[in-house]
Amino acid sequence: MRETDTRTGSGHAVVIGGGIAGLAAAHRLLVTAPGTRVTLLEASDRLGGKLHAGEIAGVRVDLGAESMLARRPEAVALAREVGLGDRLQPPATATASIWTRGALRPMPKGHVMGVPGDASALSGVLSDEGLRRIERDRELPPTEIGDDVAVGAFVAERLGREVVDRLVEPLLGGVYAGDAYRISMRSAVPQLFEAARAHASLTEGVRAIQATAARNQRTGPVFMGIEGGVGQLPLAVADAVRARGGEIRTGTPVTALRRTPAGWQVSAGDDVVAADRVVVAVPAYAAAALLGVEAPAAAAELASVEYASMALMTLAYRRDVVDLPEGSGFLVPPVDGHTIKASTFASRKWGWIADEDPGLLVLRTSVGRYGETEILGRDDADLVELSRRDLRAATGLDATPVATRVTRWHDGLPQYPVGHHARVARVRERVGELPGLAVCGAAYDGVGIPACVASAHAAVDQLAGDATGVDELTRNPVQSLHGAGGE
Structure with missing residues (x-):
């Protein structure tokens, strides 16, 4: 194992995790403390966590979260800071239905x-x-x-x-x-x-x-999207981090985190990276593994956080063979025994999707709730067919899609059971006892994109000696309830 960086000098901060929380933390470090060297380490080969830009039938779509709560300022403000202000778009329609008692209502x-x-x-x-x-x-x-x-x-x-x-x-x-x-x-x-x-x-x-x-009398849209998908946000934040001199390494899993007299050692593959500040922005189970030696009580709390898995089906149809009800989509109560839990008429909801191919209609459906394992064990073709069956029953849609995509989010959403706020407070108390260490992400203060950004900002501010943000999150735990944000 080689030691690739031993300087701490004016400050070297390491962010572990390249989801939206980790990227927001890296950006915040560079903005609020110019001159700080920032290194972000992401285990996978892709940045963004559960924000994932993709395409279907030649049209750009989101394969993860698709909207941000605009009434919370953090995510929209970050988008503007990294140059996406002119691409922010509210939904073209926000009228939704609920499929219950045999009808869309x-x-x-x-x-x-x-x-x-x-x-x-x-x-x-x-x-x-x-x-x-x-x-x-x-x-x-x-x-x-x-x-x-x-x-x-x-x-x-x-x-x-x-x-x-x-x-x-x-x-x-x-x-x-x-x-x-x-x-x-x-x-x-x-x-x-x-x-x-x-x-x-x-x-x-x-x-x-x-x-x-x-x-x-709040005015303006409740939700906001981004032309090309909110999956563009982490990519733009990453570009801004690099432009400010930050280093981002993908395909670099962190295997150990240890305190030293000078600060912290972060083991990543064959490298050991020295830092005086570390932000851990990974899912709870991964954070538990990293904190097991230095913060065992916090690690035990994090290891107990449960997760739910889900799958997202994206289906593209020729518009001339589809006759859908009005609105942006519908939710599905599980009590009625259907498989899907929601459907979004993406081409209706987001004007930029319709503009990219006016002859195409893109729909999304989702399956998977806490404790469900059988449905997620089905292969992609089965999940598409189950979605089509429920869409047929709910809307009468019987056309054959021209393209389909299935995106699986294993352990994608942390669960917030009774007592979650107290568990988070205990984690932060134990982590706060270790100088130069902070945690953030969806497991703490809300799963939405603004919540993850707010959590990241609070973690960075805590390391700078300002606990105001963390105190605010403790008093107001959930920053957003809409759209599954990445870590």
Whole structure:
């Protein structure tokens, strides 16, 4: 093993992991501390993590996350900083449906992650008994919520299981590929958690959230995409890192991380890289392996983080043989027994896809939830056929696609069970005891792209001696709930 860099001098920072969090951390280091030498090490031969730009039938598409929550500033601001400002595009349509009780029905408005403020506009989605159950929420005594609670369990107790199974589950499950009855309300829907603690009834709390939003009168799109796909973002950040003198090495797995009197030694293949600061921006299980010697308590916590796997099917059709319902796509409650959990009409949603080939219609479907293994064991042809079967049942689409792609994301989404916020706090406390070390990524403060960028910025600021960002993440754990971000 050779030691390739032993200088720490004015500062050498190593970032482990080349997903959007690691790239954002490297960029932040170079911007906030000019003169710092930055080396980013990525195990795979591709940058971007779960942001992955690809193509189908000659049209550029995303093979991973496809949108960013624009109401959070971090991801959109980063895109502008790295030269993508003129390529930012909102969805051409944001009208979605839910495939439930045998029909595509408009997604009800006026909810917080599927939790309604009243029973209006839910006819057809819920049964008559389900509608009456919501109205009884105001008559129930307050529910003790404690330090944390599962979203599904709490909402079912207040509003009935139908609300969870037909509204909350498809929305929340679409973000985390998880089980609403296990997912932490405090970590996954902190707005709802605080409202539930502050109000006697849950529907009253939801209406209070809506009233606050109305007073704030936020304008502009809720979501944002990038021409060519949000998979362009990590590539542009990487270019900006290199332009500022940063070094990026792909195909370089890190096998060990050790403290030294001068700082840290990072073992990467046959090389040992010396650094005075290290940002670990890899999935929880990989971080656990790296931290096992120097931070065993943090490693044990990270090793317990569970992940869900999923697969994304991208299908291209000739537009003249397709007659789809209006809107950007639909969500699917698992209670109805269908295979896919969502479908996006990508050519409808993103104008740049339609512009690249007006004669082509691109659709996306996804499968895979926490605990599901059988479906992901199917071969690509089976997954495409299962998607086509559900699309036929939901929309009547019976045409044969001209091209298909299947992208598998094994252990793609970390799970946030009850108590996740406390686990993250313990990890950060233990890691914070080691000078020059910080962690960031989707396993901590939210799985969306803005959340990962915010996590990266907080980690860099912590290393610079400013813990404000980390404190803010602790108080406000989830930065974004939309679009699975890379580590």
